[in-house]
Amino acid sequence: MRIGELSRKTGVPVPTIKYYVREGLLPGGELTSRNQASYGEPHERRLQLIRALADVGGMKVAEIAEVLAAVDDPERPLHKVLGSAARPMSGPDGENDDAESAAARAAVTDLISRRGWRTHPSNPAAADLSEALAAMARLGHGAFADLLDTYADAAEQVARADLAYVDRHLAIEEKVEGVVIGTVLGEAVLSSLRRLAHVDASARLYDAGE
Amino acid sequence: MRIGELSRKTGVPVPTIKYYVREGLLPGGELTSRNQASYGEPHERRLQLIRALADVGGMKVAEIAEVLAAVDDPERPLHKVLGSAARPMSGPDGENDDAESAAARAAVTDLISRRGWRTHPSNPAAADLSEALAAMARLGHGAFADLLDTYADAAEQVARADLAYVDRHLAIEEKVEGVVIGTVLGEAVLSSLRRLAHVDASARLYDAGE
């Protein structure tokens, strides 16, 4: 398959495919002559993955490159991949050193130990969580922290289902990629569902009879 | 308070504040003379909110402007605000008409009616959900749909807690803003927690003794 056909099958324009190859997201085709290369089904699948991570997961091209490099490297352990994978939406990593940030970090450390989670507060996700809670506090919604356990229950529930899925459905060599897909696309799924549930709950509370 | 002090208190540079005023995110200060204006505490709070929606929620300036306009307009009903609020990360709204998208849309419609959710499949969140599921299917993870009910349970749980919080803690005139904050920042909280839980679940499964 040449690049034109790959483009037609995936809907990705030819120049964009070239761009992805340049950026290291996609391996180039196998050269059959000086200016002819042939692409296979793995390229097609990889392109689908790239589009999913970019369009659905909102990841930047550089982030995708990093994650895919980790996926392709069998040496890299699962959690390292995850660490680089799953932060499509965290803000600029400014060192906030105000009172709210400190309190939020303490709350997160406490939450992690309270739930016995085998993760360290240095995890980037923990930093994101702290920032979100600090922002809440700054807006006068410190009481939102009361919901943390409900949120954590839901998160655990989903994470268990996710890992069970990976464990049950995927062969070992598919697992790393499966975890990336599950983490990134699963986040989009959960967010959408939450917004739908939000609308439903809101309708039940306020528009009692609509 | 003049603009310099507002800048110092919030950490937002003066030119950026001016930019937000130009873009309609922030009302200008009250003019006390031709080139002096005074800002109050509402401006300070609004700036915090803008930074939270941008940095934590990952929303674009134009989206924030839209949401804040809705918050400021007491006419606009709750669900309209939510509709425009809560989509910080959905991709380009391309009309995907392939088999996977159609199947995913059907699955979403089915899910909504199965759970009795009082929302319509035309909701943008439903479209996002369909796209995410379609992307999964394209990557050979159609079986992920088996987890949908687990995900939906978690989403419902969180949404109920969220709405109860708004209902219990906030006066009526704070509710709209509270829902926006809860929807956007709550999403960041839930995502972070899911990633932490993911790491924990993964550690339990694979690094059995670390």
Place this chain on the structure above:
DNA sequence: CGTGAATGGATAGCAGCACTATCCGCTATC
């Protein structure tokens, strides 16, 4: 064998976004 479309590879350009810098005429403050 000739011709036109497609290809790989390289470089340059573009649109959108979120600021940021500069300038002007004025004003508050010391």
Place this chain on the structure above:
DNA sequence: GATAGCGGATAGTGCTGCTATCCATTCACG
């Protein structure tokens, strides 16, 4: 009366994710 800060306007910047153009092939077709 000097100097720092201000409101308002306009122009410029850095980054991102493509997109356009060019060139020297090369393949597919008549």
